Amino acid sequence: MLKLKDMGLFSKFKKTASDVAKEEIIEVPWHVLSQMEQLEEIVEQSKSTPVAIFKHSTTCGISKMVYRNFERSYSLNDSQMKLYYLDLKAYREVSNEVGYKFQVIHQSPQLIVVKNGTAVFNESHHSIQAADLERFV
Numbered sequence: 744m745l746k747l748k749d750m751g752l753f754s755k756f757k758k759t760a761s762d763v764a765k766e767e768i769i770e771v772p773w774h775v776l777s778q779m780e781q782l783e784e785i786v787e788q789s790k791s792t793p794v795a796i797f798k799h800s801t802t803c804g805i806s807k808m809v810y811r812n813f814e815r816s817y818s819l820n821d822s823q824m825k826l827y828y829l830d831l832k833a834y835r836e837v838s839n840e841v842g843y844k845f846q847v848i849h850q851s852p853q854l855i856v857v858k859n860g861t862a863v864f865n866e867s868h869h870s871i872q873a874a875d876l877e878r879f880v
Contacts, residue, residue, distance in 0.1 A: 771814050772821040776829040779837055782844055785827065789857040793879045794825045796841060797871075798853040801832050806852040809871050813854075817873040823880045 776785075776796060785794050797813065800806040817826070831838035831851055842849045845857060850867030856879050857863070864879065866872070 771817050772826055773828045774825060776827040776837060776841075777834050779840055781827075782837075782840060785825075785857060786844075786860040788825050790859055792822070792825055793876075794827065794857040795876055795879075796827045796829055796853075796855045796857070798829045798831050798838055798841065798849075798851055798855070800851040801830055803851060805868060809852045809869065813871055813873050817876075819876060819880060824876060 785796070788794050797810070799810050819826070829838055829841065838849065841847070841855065845855055845862035847853070847855055847862050847865045850865075852871060853865060853867045854871045854875075855862050855865045856876065858879060864875070866875065
């Protein structure tokens with residue numbers, strides 16, 4: 744006798760929200776930006792590989808939604824683009840220095856692309872789209 748749990752059609756109804764979420768996880772090659780010294784490393788890296796910095800506010804609902812959408816659609820690998828995550832609440836000084844160093848006005852959330860040591864692109868809030876990064880590779 745066949746039990747309902749053995750039938751593929753009905754097995755998805757047994758999944759918890761956590762199970763479904765785990766199936767949707769896409770590994771994004773984040774590098775954590777947490778120290779001022781890393782900004783010089785980013786400048787150097789950007790001379791051979793484009794670098795993107797995602798400034799994220801962990802207490803902002805809009806930032807959280809944009810971050811999730813970005814992760815779902817990001818498709819580049821680490822050799823195509825270095826992708827940095829900056830928790831601007833935890834590392835406020837680093838966040839401020841990013842603005843000074845790359846001459847961009849602070850926004851949250853914000854995506855900044857650095858090539859050859861200078862910011863060549865930045866977007867904020869709902870204008871942040873992972874697909875925009877492909878043109879810098």
